[in-house]
Amino acid sequence: MNEQLLNSLRLWxxxxxxxxxxxxxxxxxxxxxxxxxxxxxTPQPADLxxxxxxxxxxxxxxxxxxxxxxxxxxxxxxxxxxxxFQHHLEQLNQDWVLSHWPIPEPLATLFAVAFSQxxxxxxxxxxxxxxxxxLLSTLEPHLPLSLLQHLRDRLxxxxxxxxxxxxxREQLDRINQEALTHFRxxxxxxxxxxxxxxxxxxxxxxxxxxxxxxxxxAYQQAFGTLCNAAMAIRHTWQQQLNQFYANCGLVTLSQYxxxxxxxxxxxxxxxxxxxxxxxxxxDDPGCNGTSP
Amino acid sequence: xxxxxxxxxxxxxxxxxxxxxxxxxxxxxxxxxxPHLPTPHTTLLRSGSLQLLKFEPVTSxxxxxxxxxxxxxxxxxxxxxLSPQRSLIHRLLQxxxxxYLIDWGYPERCDRHLTLDDYLTDLxxxxxxxxxxxAGSNKVNLxxxxxxxxxxxxxxxxxxxxxxxxxxxxxxxxxxxxNFTLSQLTRTIDLDLTSRTYGNIPGSLLNEIFTLLQPMRLxxxxxxxxxxxxxxxxxxxxxxxxxxxxxxxxxxxxGAALQDFIQLFFRDNALMSEAGFELADSLLKPHDLSxxxxxxxxxxxxxxxxxxxxxxxxxxxxxxYTEVALDxxxxxxxxxxxxxxxxxxxxxxxxxEREPHRISGSP
Numbered sequence: 303m304n305e306q307l308l309n310s311l312r313l314w315x316x317x318x319x320x321x322x323x324x325x326x327x328x329x330x331x332x333x334x335x336x337x338x339x340x341x342x343x344t345p346q347p348a349d350l351x352x353x354x355x356x357x358x359x360x361x362x363x364x365x366x367x368x369x370x371x372x373x374x375x376x377x378x379x380x381x382x383x384x385x386x387f388q389h390h391l392e393q394l395n396q397d398w399v400l401s402h403w404p405i406p407e408p409l410a411t412l413f414a415v416a417f418s419q420x421x422x423x424x425x426x427x428x429x430x431x432x433x434x435x436x437l438l439s440t441l442e443p444h445l446p447l448s449l450l451q452h453l454r455d456r457l458x459x460x461x462x463x464x465x466x467x468x469x470x471r472e473q474l475d476r477i478n479q480e481a482l483t484h485f486r487x488x489x490x491x492x493x494x495x496x497x498x499x500x501x502x503x504x505x506x507x508x509x510x511x512x513x514x515x516x517x518x519x520a521y522q523q524a525f526g527t528l529c530n531a532a533m534a535i536r537h538t539w540q541q542q543l544n545q546f547y548a549n550c551g552l553v554t555l556s557q558y559x560x561x562x563x564x565x566x567x568x569x570x571x572x573x574x575x576x577x578x579x580x581x582x583x584x585d586d587p588g589c590n591g592t593s594p
Numbered sequence: 595x596x597x598x599x600x601x602x603x604x605x606x607x608x609x610x611x612x613x614x615x616x617x618x619x620x621x622x623x624x625x626x627x628x629p630h631l632p633t634p635h636t637t638l639l640r641s642g643s644l645q646l647l648k649f650e651p652v653t654s655x656x657x658x659x660x661x662x663x664x665x666x667x668x669x670x671x672x673x674x675x676l677s678p679q680r681s682l683i684h685r686l687l688q689x690x691x692x693x694y695l696i697d698w699g700y701p702e703r704c705d706r707h708l709t710l711d712d713y714l715t716d717l718x719x720x721x722x723x724x725x726x727x728x729a730g731s732n733k734v735n736l737x738x739x740x741x742x743x744x745x746x747x748x749x750x751x752x753x754x755x756x757x758x759x760x761x762x763x764x765x766x767x768x769x770x771x772x773n774f775t776l777s778q779l780t781r782t783i784d785l786d787l788t789s790r791t792y793g794n795i796p797g798s799l800l801n802e803i804f805t806l807l808q809p810m811r812l813x814x815x816x817x818x819x820x821x822x823x824x825x826x827x828x829x830x831x832x833x834x835x836x837x838x839x840x841x842x843x844x845x846x847x848x849g850a851a852l853q854d855f856i857q858l859f860f861r862d863n864a865l866m867s868e869a870g871f872e873l874a875d876s877l878l879k880p881h882d883l884s885x886x887x888x889x890x891x892x893x894x895x896x897x898x899x900x901x902x903x904x905x906x907x908x909x910x911x912x913x914x915y916t917e918v919a920l921d922x923x924x925x926x927x928x929x930x931x932x933x934x935x936x937x938x939x940x941x942x943x944x945x946x947e948r949e950p951h952r953i954s955g956s957p
Binding site: 494 | 597599602603605608609613707708773775778779783787791808
């Protein structure tokens with residue numbers, strides 16, 4: 303294993319075990335994990351190890367918290383357990399939505415440069431949109447109409463993305479609620495003695511609700527709208543870059559794609575001619591006539 | 595007020611022990627990351643990123659007609675040859691079946707314009723011709739895996755004279771079945787915008803979508819199993835990490851081909867169409883499928899539901915059709931212990947019964 307990664311893992315784990323704030327170790331570890339892959343370690347296992355270790359830590363925390371919530375008879379109020387679990391899940395949900403549906407890359411880079419901080423805070427986009435709206439209304443009298451319209455369109459795209467991300471998260475919250483109800487019903491009457499089984503039970507309850515929800519047009523619409531909103535921003539950004547490259551006299555990706563398209567058409571034409579030619583020859587090229 | 599009993603001591607011990615074992619094991623995990631050792635083969639054809647592989651026989655051939663494996667455009671075909679112990683390809687070779695494999699490779703940006711028509715009438719057809727020429731056989735036994743099964747079905751409709759038998763593995767035919775999640779998830783996505791935005795659809799994005807099919811099972815539960823397996827014996831750890839590598843090895847998908855595929859087979863459910871569908875300048879009627887068909891699927895497949903695969907039986911009514919449901923999931927059919935024991939002799943026997951001339955000395 304990459305020596306630096308190994309050391310970072312050790313440092314981080316030591317800090318966790320000693321109950322000290324693990325931000326230094328975690329920071330170093332994250333730095334290692336998100337470095338370009340070296341020859342010594344592929345990034346995929348490193349990422350998986352990172353997630354597994356995080357989960358293991360969460361398990362420890364969860365087990366400790368459960369023990370604290372138990373009374374002298376080793377039992378826990380189901381409402382208390384579910385509330386605790388629900389809080390844990392809301393965090394997971396937020397992490398999930400934000401990590402799977404981050405602010406589109408180009409904007410994320412822009413935010414990181416502008417604010418010197420990771421752009422994945424849930425409210426970053428909201429603040430950014432509010433700021434841009436205010437800025438646009440201030441600059442309105444001084445901007446040419448075409449530019450103003452262009453900026454307004456971009457702002458609408460960002461707002462659409464924000465709204466669709468929120469709508470999708472609401473769908474996930476709904477699934478969580480249903481899954482939790484189901485989960486509670488399954489727990490009652492059983493003794494909770496295995497963390498793996500507990501999480502697997504949760505996973506089963508969740509998947510069942512998720513699969514049901516997924517077949518609802520509302521979920522499919524929310525998912526599709528979010529995908530489309532994210533792609534629209536990305537596409538517009540790419541067009542802006544193309545414009546910028548073109549203004550600098552550089553070959554743009556669009557021009558490259560157009561050349562590829564023409565090349566592809568030529569290949570198809572050659573293939574068509576080859577096929578016509580082969581039809582004029584008596585023997586099938588794949589059959590040498592020696593076999594059935 | 596309902597109370598739930600908790601064995602808090604056991605839970606705490608379990609969490610502590612797991613954390614401790616992981617802490618000991620993880621720093622040594624890299625020793626299991628050995629290079630992939632494929633079954634010996636030569637490259638018969640190259641075209642762009644495509645390679646046609648010919649595997650070296652491990653016993654005297656028992657079939658004259660070779661098997662050409664047409665893998666999906668999604669993911670990589672080395673799941674069929676993951677390790678010497680877990681290799682469907684090696685097991686087929688042990689049966690005396692000549693095996694060829696299409697490795698579609700990693701499409702580049704300039705491949706974004708490749709359509710399904712190109713994949714079928716250019717790339718797959720050239721591979722078929724190369725195999726026929728190399729093996730000295732006028733037909734091939736075409737084996738399609740997942741999306742590759744759909745391509746193989748289309749190819750068999752386009753070029754029936756080049757396909758002796760057709761084998762489909764975990765292949766979606768009827769994508770309108772209730773629990774076909776993948777089809778449902780893509781229903782409202784703007785395909786044109788997708789192509790314009792990405793060109794080729796990034797493999798990492800596809801992986802995200804696959805995870806979304808069962809988010810908790812492929813996220814939380816997978817890591818629970820992983821943390822157990824990483825504390826297990828060497829073979830388990832090695833297999834787990836190898837699978838993980840394969841799962842992440844997801845090539846980009848040619849944009850135009852994916853757009854065609856989703857439109858035709860997900861949205862139009864073309865393979866179930868009585869009237870047929872237009873592809874490669876031809877009207878293809880699925881009910882015209884002529885080669886004998888062996889349809890294999892997993893009864894626990896979450897990606898391609900069993901009903902979606904079994905629907906192929908409707909196309910082959912009254913024809914030479916064999917259906918095998920294995921007690922396995924999607925990947926388990928390709929790589930699971932049970933499948934690797936069951937499938938190779940089953941495939942051999944099925945093919946051998948349909949071989950026009952038996953090779954002397956074959957069982």
